[in-house]
Amino acid sequence: xxxxxxxxxxxxxxxxxxxxxxxxxxxxxxxxxxxxxxxxxxxxxxxxxxxxxxxxxxxxxxxxxxxxxxxxxxxxxxxxxxxxxxxxxxxxxxxxxxxxxxxxxxxxxxxxxxxxxxxxxxxxxxxxxxxxxxxxxxxxxxxxxxxxxxxxxxxxxxxxxxxxxxxxxxxxxxxxxxxxxxxxxxxxxxxxxxxxxxxxxxxxxxxxxxxxxxxxxxxxxxxxxxxxxxxxxxxxxxxxxxxxxxxxxxxxxxxxxxxxxxxxxxxxxxxxxxxxxxxxxxxxxxxxxxxxxxxxxxxxxxxxxxxxxxxxxxxxxxxxxxxxxxxxxxxxxxxxxxxxxxxxxxxxxxxxxxxxxxxxxxxxxxxxxxxxxxxxxxxxxxxxxxxxxxxxxxxxxxxxxxxxxxxxxxxxxxxxxxxxxxxxxxxxxxxxxxxxxxxxxxxxxxxxxxxxxxxxxxxxxxxxxxxxxxxxxxxxxxxxxxxxxxxxxx
Amino acid sequence: xxxxxxxxxxxxxxxxxxxxxxxxxxxxxxxxxxxxxxxxxxxxxxxxxxxxxxxxxxxxxxxxxxxxxxxxxxxxxxxxxxxxxxxxxxxxxxxxxxxxxxxxxxxxxxxxxxxxxxx
Amino acid sequence: xxxxxxxxxxxxxxxxxxxxxxxxxxxxxxxxxxxxxxxxxxxxxxxxxxxxxxxxxxxxxxxxxxxxxxxxxxxxxxxxxxxxxxxxxxxxxxxxxxxxxxxxxxxxxxxxxxxxxxxxxxxxxxxxxxxxxxxxxxx
Numbered sequence: 001x002x003x004x005x006x007x008x009x010x011x012x013x014x015x016x017x018x019x020x021x022x023x024x025x026x027x028x029x030x031x032x033x034x035x036x037x038x039x040x041x042x043x044x045x046x047x048x049x050x051x052x053x054x055x056x057x058x059x060x061x062x063x064x065x066x067x068x069x070x071x072x073x074x075x076x077x078x079x080x081x082x083x084x085x086x087x088x089x090x091x092x093x094x095x096x097x098x099x100x101x102x103x104x105x106x107x108x109x110x111x112x113x114x115x116x117x118x119x120x121x122x123x124x125x126x127x128x129x130x131x132x133x134x135x136x137x138x139x140x141x142x143x144x145x146x147x148x149x150x151x152x153x154x155x156x157x158x159x160x161x162x163x164x165x166x167x168x169x170x171x172x173x174x175x176x177x178x179x180x181x182x183x184x185x186x187x188x189x190x191x192x193x194x195x196x197x198x199x200x201x202x203x204x205x206x207x208x209x210x211x212x213x214x215x216x217x218x219x220x221x222x223x224x225x226x227x228x229x230x231x232x233x234x235x236x237x238x239x240x241x242x243x244x245x246x247x248x249x250x251x252x253x254x255x256x257x258x259x260x261x262x263x264x265x266x267x268x269x270x271x272x273x274x275x276x277x278x279x280x281x282x283x284x285x286x287x288x289x290x291x292x293x294x295x296x297x298x299x300x301x302x303x304x305x306x307x308x309x310x311x312x313x314x315x316x317x318x319x320x321x322x323x324x325x326x327x328x329x330x331x332x333x334x335x336x337x338x339x340x341x342x343x344x345x346x347x348x349x350x351x352x353x354x355x356x357x358x359x360x361x362x363x364x365x366x367x368x369x370x371x372x373x374x375x376x377x378x379x380x381x382x383x384x385x386x387x388x389x390x391x392x393x394x395x396x397x398x399x400x401x402x403x404x405x406x407x408x409x410x411x412x413x414x415x416x417x418x419x420x421x422x423x424x425x426x427x428x429x430x431x432x433x434x435x436x437x438x439x440x441x442x443x444x445x446x447x448x449x450x451x452x453x454x455x456x457x458x459x460x461x462x463x464x465x466x467x468x469x470x471x472x473x474x475x476x477x478x479x480x481x482x483x484x485x486x487x488x489x490x
Numbered sequence: 491x492x493x494x495x496x497x498x499x500x501x502x503x504x505x506x507x508x509x510x511x512x513x514x515x516x517x518x519x520x521x522x523x524x525x526x527x528x529x530x531x532x533x534x535x536x537x538x539x540x541x542x543x544x545x546x547x548x549x550x551x552x553x554x555x556x557x558x559x560x561x562x563x564x565x566x567x568x569x570x571x572x573x574x575x576x577x578x579x580x581x582x583x584x585x586x587x588x589x590x591x592x593x594x595x596x597x598x599x600x601x602x603x604x605x606x607x608x609x
Numbered sequence: 610x611x612x613x614x615x616x617x618x619x620x621x622x623x624x625x626x627x628x629x630x631x632x633x634x635x636x637x638x639x640x641x642x643x644x645x646x647x648x649x650x651x652x653x654x655x656x657x658x659x660x661x662x663x664x665x666x667x668x669x670x671x672x673x674x675x676x677x678x679x680x681x682x683x684x685x686x687x688x689x690x691x692x693x694x695x696x697x698x699x700x701x702x703x704x705x706x707x708x709x710x711x712x713x714x715x716x717x718x719x720x721x722x723x724x725x726x727x728x729x730x731x732x733x734x735x736x737x738x739x740x741x742x743x744x745x746x747x748x
Binding site: 002003005006009010013016017020021023024061062063064065066 | 694
């Protein structure tokens with residue numbers, strides 16, 4: 001009977017309905033304002049939902065008139081509530097930033113389409129996190145893939161189109177595999193609801209082990225494609241580097257995350273630890289994650305364009321998330337979720353800042369960004385904060401997740417992987433710090449640059465500052481967040 | 491072997507899946523890639539529908555003056571319908587991208603596109 | 610491809626196609642069919658009109674703005690109606706619902722009929738758009 005229980009559903013419905021009223025509107029200003037207002041309202045609703053979960057605990061929400069085996073249910077616990085707040089708030093700030101940058105990057109008659117796609121994208125991502133029904137999650141995944149392709153290709157340049165085609169082909173392969181996993185799972189359990197599938201699997205008592213193994217591996221590969229697990233990440237650098245600035249921030253900060261959460265739910269909620277532990281699937285995820293950390297960082301060092309470098313850094317950071325899942329203990333899983341939060345905030349900040357640098361200097365190359373610290377000191381300062389978080393300096397969230405991941409690794413007794421984390425952090429220093437150092441210091445490249453000549457107007461920097469504030473807050477209040485995630489896991 | 495022959499729907503679906511998968515990954519022509527994607531999707535639909543079919547049972551539709559003892563499981567059919575809609579939209583999107591690629595590069599062979607991007 | 614035969618035959622055949630499409634939409638909840646298949650049939654009739662009469666006549670008859678307005682309107686209608694049903698069902702509020710009716714009549718199945726009509730509009734416009742974009746490059 002409580003109204004606050006409806007908020008997750010209302011957010012998704014409002015985002016979808018408001019998206020389709022945008023093509024009817026005429027003026028661009030109105031469309032932008034409308035997109036921003038709907039996203040802020042959903043942020044407020046997500047915040048209320050979070051407070052409700054915090055006081056009353058987790059709850060199941062029945063969508064429509066039918067109960068679980070027939071209808072769809074939402075499961076709203078701590079993790080889902082935190083993700084709801086995170087996604088809506090980051091999306092609001094990115095939309096705010098995009099007011100000033102989007103006109104220069106895409107044609108004017110496509111702006112309504114752009115905000116339509118963003119609203120649909122965020123709505124489907126939230127739906128994927130909230131839902132408790134496997135097939136519903138699949139449909140939301142497809143919607144988010146198509147909308148994600150849309151916000152890449154909307155720039156309509158050569159690179160965008162080929163990158164989008166690559167993304168579309170690989171992710172349709174992934175979605176085929178996910179549907180295959182559902183098709184293997186449905187006949188032996190007879191349910192699509194996650195908790196009911198878990199009960200049926202437990203009732204099987206060890207029968208049909210091969211089918212379960214096939215199913216869990218197709219799910220892992222399929223969701224791994226969507227969230228750039230190491231050997232399947234080939235679409236990511238092209239897609240994220242060629243997209244418009246605000247799209248890159250959304251794609252890298254938000255779109256990669258819900259498939260991982262869905263994978264966690266499938267591994268630990270649908271199959272349960274007993275069954276997963278008896279297969280080797282967690283070790284595979286662990287090894288792929290750690291290879292991804294190293295290879296992503298090395299590839300980032302070799303890049304010459306700054307956006308491609310940050311995109312490869314995303315591959316490395318997703319490696320940490322998969323590493324945390326693959327450890328197979330509670331702390332590892334908590335840190336995987338915490339790293340999702342910290343990466344979402346940090347990477348969207350970095351992409352926005354880098355987009356501003358590219359716009360002002362007119363070059364994508366790293367070597368042209370030398371001496372940028374004299375021209376745009378505040379912007380490079382924000383970039384430095386993000387880089388420090390990525391590398392893992394105390395106070396910032398990146399440090400906390402790396403430290404705790406190392407602790408979790410020691411807990412399992414696999415000391416070799418602690419070295420992997422250290423090596424990957426050192427490699428992170430190798431590609432973030434040269435930009436910062438060459439930007440601020442260095443004798444020869446500062447000549448001829450006028451101090452603060454290209455500084456951004458203050459109104460454009462406000463959303464970036466709020467994002468940085470969120471990042472620092474995530475680091476400072478990390479113990480509370482970790483505590484809440486731990487309660488949510490049970 | 492006997493198991494493969496009795497469950498011929500599933501066997502056929504798996505063979506089709508392999509064909510589609512290989513076409514999707516190995517062909518250079520973009521249109522053939524899209525065809526492979528469609529074959530793969532169709533094989534999954536065939537597999538899913540075959541899993542829901544019960545021999546001798548009818549479609550779950552109420553008709554007057556017609557008593558039916560048992561129904562085929564309708565959920566896989568409904569899911570496949572949704573899957574078909576998704577596959578149609580992805581195919582349309584991919585084809586429109588192919589048209590744009592042809593306009594930009596003048597070819598739809600992947601190796602030639604790579605060559606043109608190189609220089 | 611503007612032949613006289615095609616034009617005259619299409620004049621006769623298009624109303625029948627559309628009536629069949631409407632039949633499939635309206636009987637979607639009590640027999641095989643529904644919004645998606647019926648919408649495709651109506652979309653085919655629009656495509657046939659465009660092939661028979663050429664681009665200019667079709668673009669004059671089906672204006673882009675009115676098509677996109679009906680598409681978005683149907684989507685918003687679908688969202689609001691389904692959202693109303695979802696939220697009243699989910700929170701257990703006993704607001705008035707559409708009557709279920711007796712099985713076998715057209716006015717049965719609660720929300721299915723209006724939702725099917727909305728889906729029919731969306732699908733027919735989308736199919737027409739897809740054809741126009743792929744065949745001639747503009748709507």
